[in-house]
């Protein structure tokens with residue numbers, strides 16, 4: 001079953017004479033439990049796709065469905081229990097003046113969930129932290145710990161789909177691999193579906209079952225891992241990606 005279906009997604013952004021078509025008919029689907037990457041040159045529209053799926057942008061045309069249910073027909077609170085996003089910068093979801101306890105409790109309170117303490121402690125343990133972190137503030141954490149808390153917050157409502165916008169690129173190289181491993185483990189353990197944007201070959205290599213190459217608001221090629229290893233791709237960016245990916249594999 002498809003966890004994410006995107007049909008003919010298009011959007012224009014900007015106002016008046018500055019309005020610009022950013023996505024021009026994007027189509028792909030992601031199977032349940034699959035990790036699907038969006039790659040492409042800067043400005044090709046990768047993050048815009050994620051923002052449409054996350055409902056951070058609403059003025060799009062086309063169809064987005066999660067677990068066979070159209071996004072437009074899904075109430076916001078139900079959507080938040082199914083789809084969550086992890087940003088490049090953990091402060092995308094954490095407020096500097098909110099304790100970790102407040103940050104984790106907020107979604108539980110909004111969704112009128114029970115057993116707050118137990119769920120918050122469990123969420124921290126799942127990302128490799130301890131319940132003692134509830135008393136701290138984001139600025140009292142290392143970059144890696146802060147991103148772990150942001151992941152815990154994304155997972156606290158037990159969603160089935162995570163949108164990952166360059167989840168490790170703002171981290172020190174020494175902790176990037178740890179966070180990547182955590183994300184892979186979580187997907188395997190919880191059967192999560194990932195839609196992720198990355199420029200980082202380590203992330204692509206480590207995380208993606210398939211990836212779509214975007215250019216000027218369109219998908220020009222969809223590759224799976226088997227194709228990546230054979231090097232058969234028609235799009236020049238995809239060929240470049242494969243060449244770099246092979247070099248990366250040889251280097252590690």
Ligand SMILES: Nc1ncnc2c1ncn2[C@@H]1O[C@H](COP(=O)(O)OP(=O)(O)OP(=O)(O)O)[C@@H](O)[C@H]1O
Pocket residue numbers: 013014020022040041042043044045046047048049
């Ligand atoms: N609200 C907005 N108003 C006008 N233009 C926008 C808006 N949001 C994004 N854009 C433009 O849409 C284009 C695609 O942006 P997007 O962030 O999706 O690209 P990207 O492929 O993720 O790039 P990068 O890899 O650099 O993050 C860019 O030209 C950007 O300036």
